[in-house]
Amino acid sequence: MNSRYVQPLRIAIQWIFLLFMLYLGARLYLFVQAVRAGDLAGLAPRPDGVEGFLPISGLLGVKDWLVNGTINPVHPAAVVILLTVVAVSLLLKRSFCSWICPVGTLSELLWKRGFVVLRRNVRPPLWLDRVLRGIKYLLLLFFLSSILWVMPPAAVSGFVNSDYNKIADVRLLDFFLGLSGVPLAIIIVLVILSLPVRNPFCRYLCPYGALLGLVALVSPLKVTRERAACVSCGLCTQVCPAYIPVMAKERVHSEECIGCWRCVSHCRAAGALEMKLPGRKIAVSGIVFAMLVVGLFWGGTVIGKITGHWRTAIPLSEYVRLLGD
Ligand code: SF4
Numbered sequence: 001m002n003s004r005y006v007q008p009l010r011i012a013i014q015w016i017f018l019l020f021m022l023y024l025g026a027r028l029y030l031f032v033q034a035v036r037a038g039d040l041a042g043l044a045p046r047p048d049g050v051e052g053f054l055p056i057s058g059l060l061g062v063k064d065w066l067v068n069g070t071i072n073p074v075h076p077a078a079v080v081i082l083l084t085v086v087a088v089s090l091l092l093k094r095s096f097c098s099w100i101c102p103v104g105t106l107s108e109l110l111w112k113r114g115f116v117v118l119r120r121n122v123r124p125p126l127w128l129d130r131v132l133r134g135i136k137y138l139l140l141l142f143f144l145s146s147i148l149w150v151m152p153p154a155a156v157s158g159f160v161n162s163d164y165n166k167i168a169d170v171r172l173l174d175f176f177l178g179l180s181g182v183p184l185a186i187i188i189v190l191v192i193l194s195l196p197v198r199n200p201f202c203r204y205l206c207p208y209g210a211l212l213g214l215v216a217l218v219s220p221l222k223v224t225r226e227r228a229a230c231v232s233c234g235l236c237t238q239v240c241p242a243y244i245p246v247m248a249k250e251r252v253h254s255e256e257c258i259g260c261w262r263c264v265s266h267c268r269a270a271g272a273l274e275m276k277l278p279g280r281k282i283a284v285s286g287i288v289f290a291m292l293v294v295g296l297f298w299g300g301t302v303i304g305k306i307t308g309h310w311r312t313a314i315p316l317s318e319y320v321r322l323l324g325d
Pocket residue numbers: 225229230231232233234235236237246247266267268269272273
């Protein structure tokens with residue numbers, strides 16, 4: 001099955017999502033500016049999709065939901081998006097990271113530029129790579145244990161309904177608009193590191209990616225190599241952004257696999273490398289995979305909207321009070 005078209009298709013989808021998220025960010029900016037200026041006539045509503053950038057609020061909302069049986073009305077979209085992304089990872093590996101996440105898109109752009117300029121990408125020594133990869137799991141453990149185990153349910157509900165959480169999206173916007181000092185220096189270092197090293201933020205620091213990687217271990221779809229058809233050219237291993245030695249695998253079980261299809265797209269031996277269900281008989285084509293990624297993601301948000309768990313219940317008067325402080 002020729003899968004060369006998958007990479008242009010995936011990159012197009014990545015950029016559509018990136019542009020859409022920039023559009024949501026711009027709408028939030030205009031909303032905040034108007035509220036702060038008291039210019040409320042004809043004000044366009046705050047875009048609820050920006051809650052995709054609030055995974056901590058989403059996680060707190062999930063615990064609150066488990067305890068109280070209802071999804072909080074403060075940031076319901078954060079809960080819906082978090083659960084949707086986890087569901088996508090359950091079925092389709094960490095495809096969110098390589099098809100939808102804007103950080104993944106920019107990171108991929110950088111290491112590909114780095115490859116063009118430096119004519120190679122580098123990988124830290126194996127021991128260092130392992131140590132660094134542990135950071136994102138420690139961060140994940142910290143967040144999961146703090147929110148799911150340490151924080152009492154009443155404290156979680158209190159935080160979810162707090163003024164701080166109500167404008168968590170605005171705080172995030174202000175943070176990025178006013179970047180300076182140490183946070184700015186860290187971002188610059190990460191950008192520079194992303195030129196020679198493939199996806200250092202996603203690989204070493206992102207606790208969201210760590211969570212999705214663990215969930216994706218049970219995903220039924222996995223890159224599968226047919227030894228009889230493989231000509232051992234090593235191209236799949238070379239192009240893998242997650243540094244997985246694909247050529248040495250029969251089936252890629254790694255939690256680092258981001259489901260990007262680069263290995264499958266670059267393989268020139270017919271039938272050697274495919275995305276297959278368990279049993280190795282049924283292969284999924286790139287177009288079906290792409291439709292599933294986009295369809296499941298949008299489907300999750302549509303279900304959130306239909307069931308009334310999307311739009312925040314925070315009234316405009318509350319935004320006026322909170323942003324006027
Ligand atoms: S790119 Fe294809 S043929 Fe080459 S090593 Fe990988 S699976 Fe085998």
